[in-house]
Amino acid sequence: MDDRTLLMGMDLGDEISQLAVYDPELMEPVLMGQSEENPDALIETAVEFSGKEPIRGFLQAVKTGEKIINDGKEVDAVRVLAYFFKKVLALTRKRYPNEKIKLLVVTVTDMSKEFTDRIYEALALIGLDGDRVKITDHKRSYMYYVLYQKKELWAQDVGMFDYNGKRLIFEQLQIDREHEPALVGVKEVDYTDALAAGDEMTSISDIFENVFASALRNRFISSVFLTGEGFETEWADELFPKLAVGRRLFKGRNLYVSGAAYTAKEMVQDRFSDYVVVAPDMVTSRISMEVYEDGDTKEVQFTSAGLPWFEVDEELDLIPDGDAEMVLRAEHIFEGTKKEFFIDMTPVAGRLDRMCRIGMRLRFEDVSTAIITLRDKGFGEIAPGSDRVWEERISCL
Numbered sequence: 165m166d167d168r169t170l171l172m173g174m175d176l177g178d179e180i181s182q183l184a185v186y187d188p189e190l191m192e193p194v195l196m197g198q199s200e201e202n203p204d205a206l207i208e209t210a211v212e213f214s215g216k217e218p219i220r221g222f223l224q225a226v227k228t229g230e231k232i233i234n235d236g237k238e239v240d241a242v243r244v245l246a247y248f249f250k251k252v253l254a255l256t257r258k259r260y261p262n263e264k265i266k267l268l269v270v271t272v273t274d275m276s277k278e279f280t281d282r283i284y285e286a287l288a289l290i291g292l293d294g295d296r297v298k299i300t301d302h303k304r305s306y307m308y309y310v311l312y313q314k315k316e317l318w319a320q321d322v323g324m325f326d327y328n329g330k331r332l333i334f335e336q337l338q339i340d341r342e343h344e345p346a347l348v349g350v351k352e353v354d355y356t357d358a359l360a361a362g363d364e365m366t367s368i369s370d371i372f373e374n375v376f377a378s379a380l381r382n383r384f385i386s387s388v389f390l391t392g393e394g395f396e397t398e399w400a401d402e403l404f405p406k407l408a409v410g411r412r413l414f415k416g417r418n419l420y421v422s423g424a425a426y427t428a429k430e431m432v433q434d435r436f437s438d439y440v441v442v443a444p445d446m447v448t449s450r451i452s453m454e455v456y457e458d459g460d461t462k463e464v465q466f467t468s469a470g471l472p473w474f475e476v477d478e479e480l481d482l483i484p485d486g487d488a489e490m491v492l493r494a495e496h497i498f499e500g501t502k503k504e505f506f507i508d509m510t511p512v513a514g515r516l517d518r519m520c521r522i523g524m525r526l527r528f529e530d531v532s533t534a535i536i537t538l539r540d541k542g543f544g545e546i547a548p549g550s551d552r553v554w555e556e557r558i559s560c561l
Contacts, residue, residue, distance in 0.1 A: 168266040168296075170256060171432060173305070173424025175271050176283070178223045180393075181207045182421035183252050185260065186429045193425035195418060196255040204417040207255075211248050219244055226286075227279045242282050246289035253290075267432055269298045271305040271424040275445065277474035298431060299475075302326075303335065303350050305423030307441050310337055310387075311348065312426040317412060320386040323379065324419070327394030331356045332372075334379045339439075343498060349442040353379065369399040376407055390415040440497060445472045445531060449494045449560035456485065466526045473528035480524045481541070484509060484516040490524075492536070494560045505558045512540050512552075519543050534558050 171186040173193060182205055184193035195205035210218040216235055225232050225241035232239040253265070270283060280299045287297045310322050322337040332355045340347040355375045359368070380388070388411060390400070395415055407413055430436060452465040466478045482490075490507040512520045523539040536556045 167262060168264045170260060170263050170265045170267075171425060171428040172253075172256070172265060172268045173271065173421050173426070173428055174252065174268060175305075175421035175424060176223070177209055177273070178221065179209055181209045181248075181252065182418065183207065183255055184418065184421045184425045185256060186425045193418075193422040194259070195421070196252075196259070206417070207252055209248065211244055211251065213247075222248075226282050227276070229278065229282070242286045243289065245283070245286040249286060249292075250290045265292065265296060267296055267298065267428045268292060269300055269424040269428040269431070271300050271302055271420050271427075273302050275299065275301045275472060280472075280474065298427075300424065300427055301443070302420050302423075303352075303443060304441055305420045305427060306335060307337060307348050307350060307423075308426045308430055309419055309423030311436055311439065312429075317387045320384045322387045322389070323383075323385045324389040324391065325376070325379075325395075327372075327390070327392040329392070329394040332359055332375065332394070334375075336379075336383065336385065345438050345440045345497070347442050347498065348439050355379070367399065369403050372400075373403060373407070385411065387412040387414070389413075389419060391417060391419040393417070441470050443470075443472070445474070447471050447473050447476060447528060447531065447560075448498060449496050449532075451492055451494050451526065451534060451560065453490070453492050455482065467534075473531045476526065476528050476534075478526045482522045482524055483518055483543075484512070484520065484522065486517045488513070488516065490522075490538075492558065494534075494558070496560070503560070505556075507536055507538070507556050508554075511538075511550075511554050515543070529557070532560050534560060 173184045173186070175182045183196040185196060186192070187194045197207060198205040209223060210220045211222070212218040219232060219234050219239070222232055222241050222244045226245050230241065232241050232244060268287070272279070283299050284293065284297065287293060306324055310318050318337070318339065324335045324337070326333045326335065334353045334355055336351045338349050338351060340349070358375050359371060388407070390413070396417065400415070404413065404415060447467050449467065450465060451467045452463050454461055455464050464480065467476050488509055490509060492505045492507065494503045494505065495501070509516055512522065520543050521541040523541050525537040527535045527537070529535055534557070536558065538554055540550045540552045542550070
């Protein structure tokens with residue numbers, strides 16, 4: 165029996181992190197490390213080696229690729245992160261002692277190719293790689309968190325305020341049901357400057373009440389979420405009943421980690437196949453080609469809707485059947501437009517009739533430009549490969 169059953173989410177923060185497991189019986193995420201003293205299961209993003217001073221703030225070094233100086237020695241930040249992952253993931257053993265990770269989704273505030281590559285590297289160091297790990301950002305986690313709530317909560321647009329005590333962001337989740345599939349997106353407004361605009365006579369409570377009214381003015385928003393350390397204060401508790409009049413209001417610290425756990429569930433079970441979560445870095449075209457396998461023609465799809473462009477990296481070995489060009493198809497998921505691209509096979513001319521094997525790799529260099537890399541691998545002793553490599557760039561827009 166496959167004991168890889170755990171669908172997990174982790175909110176990886178510079179100072180505080182959280183871990184949750186989607187519980188199929190409860191049908192919701194369960195926080196790991198929760199206690200009476202720590203009801204939100206907050207985990208300090210720090211590691212301690214051999215009783216020495218804990219290493220904190222190492223996530224910034226992971227983002228930049230810099231080394232960490234600890235106890236007078238250089239330390240690889242990626243290895244520190246790997247140690248942190250190992251420590252945090254061990255929290256599942258008490259509740260799920262005999263189960264292993266099927267999929268872990270790590271959510272971070274902002275994604276970049278370099279940052280995500282180093283997170284994947286750290287996870288691989290502890291044996292988590294391939295299709296067992298995915299990295300996402302807070303916007304996507306927020307969107308999946310909302311989608312997994314009762315439908316009446318997102319019958320209209322949904323708003324969220326994220327306040328960490330320094331930065332105040334409002335994010336309005338919008339669903340465009342005119343498209344097929346329906347598009348789920350977020351419109352962000354930064355209200356941090358409004359916090360600094362107050363004077364000594366204006367309380368943070370009054371400032372936020374004004375921001376709240378401004379953000380929701382002339383918008384059809386029926387549900388609002390408040391998340392972040394800045395709302396875990398007395399003034400927010402006192403203001404909460406007033407803000408909740410005429411709408412549903414929710415406050416808590418577990419939105420992103422729960423959203424990551426829901427994302428893991430969605431990636432495995434595809435409950436919302438009729439919705440596409442839209443983000444600025446996502447691939448918007450399905451790229452595919454027809455191949456002949458086991459006596460039948462079938463379509464091979466290289467990209468799917470919603471993936472960040474820098475996570476697309478697919479490989480396939482092909483044996484040409486006489487065609488002088490390879491044909492790829494790109495279908496825009498929003499517009500429905502279709503394009504065909506013809507990849508020149510001249511570098512292996514004379515061996516196109518099942519006398520060579522071509523290694524094909526598909527990546528993206530930005531959100532709309534795909535790179536097709538082809539390598540001549542030959543055909544065993546009959547036709548040794550030249551290892552010649554050529555590339556084509558295609559615009560999917």
